[in-house]
Amino acid sequence: MNNIAALFKARKGIGFVVHPSVFSGARTGIKVKSERTEALGLCVSGCRSLSSLAELPEMHQMMRQTCRDYADRELGPIAGKLDKEHLFPGQQVRELGAMGVMAVEVPEELGGAGMDYLAYSLAVEEISRGCGSTGCVVSVNNSLYIGPILKFGTQKQKEQWITPFTTGEKVGCFALSEPGNGSDAGAASTLARQEGEEWVLNGTKAWITNSWDASATVIFATTDKSLKHKGISAFLVPMPHPGLSLGKKEDKLGIRATSTANLILEDCRIPLGNMLGPRGSGFKIAMQTLDSGRIGIASQALGIAQAALDCAADYAHKRTAFGNPIGKLQAIQFKLADMAVAVESARLLTWKAAMLKDAKKPFTKEAAMAKLAASEAATFCGHQSIQVLGGMGYVTDMPAERHYRDARITEIYEGTSEIQRLVIAGQLLKEYAP
């Protein structure tokens, strides 16, 4: 413990304090194992000086402010309507595209904003604070559709499948889940067989976000059943396309402005050049994509949580009961405090995961922690926000009920909270392996 504390003090530029219980093995003063030192080193030397967690770089602050202004002025006023009428925010997506928000990480030569993942996380959070559905569209396009193509595509594929999707004119989607398997992604029953110069795809994908509004999809199908999850490959399919049809739009609890439906493939033919990455690497591509996607969803959850907190805190000032604004009552104060702590801690986890990714350091555990913490913070804040508003929280006049409904999905998609716990435990146990 003392050794670790000394190590900490010697490093300059650390702007926050890690609770000693993190270094549990060092409690008894025994020598620190090499893996743990590595984990520590990651924490201490970090990528950027972690004091930047206290204050973001100027460019990121400006970017955050721009997105916040956009969300306040253009999304906030229409979010209720988008939700009620299940309307896809096409106009807003185009405007966000013009701002560069639909392709934050994409290099400028391909039409993107050329910024880092921390900037992307901030953008998604602010957009989601205005409208959870729009935040979802932004996140799916950036992380799930563009993400894998940017990482695994050929230059030609990038130009063909990324550039038109940076402007907001077109959005993409990600088709991994099937009616028969969600968390069990290795059991993909969608099949792809080669016939001459074409791949022929057959099967059904379920719960595909953006499906009805997308112009292309990254889709996963089994090319070699005997190889189990090493026999899955990724493909790029334009939409609409012969052989690809959409199921009916799901009637969802929340994020209702996005379209979610089945993708049905019946002898859907695509050129051989439409395979993304090497044959059999589909599962790896999916898992790596979801790793980064988690940071996007964590950011979306943060935005929704923050919106719920904003709503409750504002109400606490205005609503009077027993002769005073309810903000004076401890019962309300404790709720607001708990909400604020939940949001802020999830936010720091999210920023850390993003910064680790930007520094090209391993970030799987941190991304899973961020998504878990943020999604649970979102549902917690959504719930408590309604409680603070009382009866007003239950009706559509106030946005609290929408935040409650929008928050729920963040604990489910892109890896359920249960899966996140498995991922975290897996990484943790590896660190402690004897």
Add this chain to the structure above:
Amino acid sequence: ENTKIRVKPDHSGVVTDGVKHSMNPFCEIAVEEAVKLKEKKLIKEVVAVSCGPTQVTETIRTALAMGCDRGIHVEVSGKDYEAMGPLQISKIFAALAKKEEASLIILGKQAIDDDCNQTGQMTAALLDWPQGTFASEVTIDGEKVKVVREIDGGLETIKISMPAVLTADLRLNTPRYATLPNIMKAKKKKIANMKPADLGVDMVSRVEVLRVDEPPTRLAGVKVETVDDLVAKLRANGTI
């Protein structure tokens, strides 16, 4: 944007500590107009200028992110800043306009904190330049500028020679959101720093603020049934 304004306990002004400052909305419109003129290739370079303490550079950065080429920060802080008003600012702008050989100065018609609506007009007077104020439409035509002005009676169209001063009114344009790539580019653009003394401007104010008070709380109104009742009530409280 939705900060509550509070008067300082000593009534010398409003509380500005900890209040987030952002670009004056009419100045945003002015910046947008300048950037649009540059995009139409009617002007060569847009320089964003602001006078004030260090925080002002954030606002200049925002202007750069909207498309201005470079910035100038005229540093004014402390007592000088508290006493700074349209006269001092217009002297600074006039000096800079001469130094930079500007052909157009575009500013917001008024600042929403003091609502003075004087800086543009004073700057033009100091430079002896024509002015097109309350502009809702600006068209450059060779060496002249056609300005449609919003006046109480409607719209007035004037044609003035450059160099000129223009002040932007609400309907001139809708300011753009800075795009992410432009925010990145703004980081590399230069902001020059100088003091009023470097421009030979004295910051002594000719105006002294005696007292600042909040507006009186609005009292509830009274509804009356007939005109006779109204007249009677107005007589009773001494209004007529």
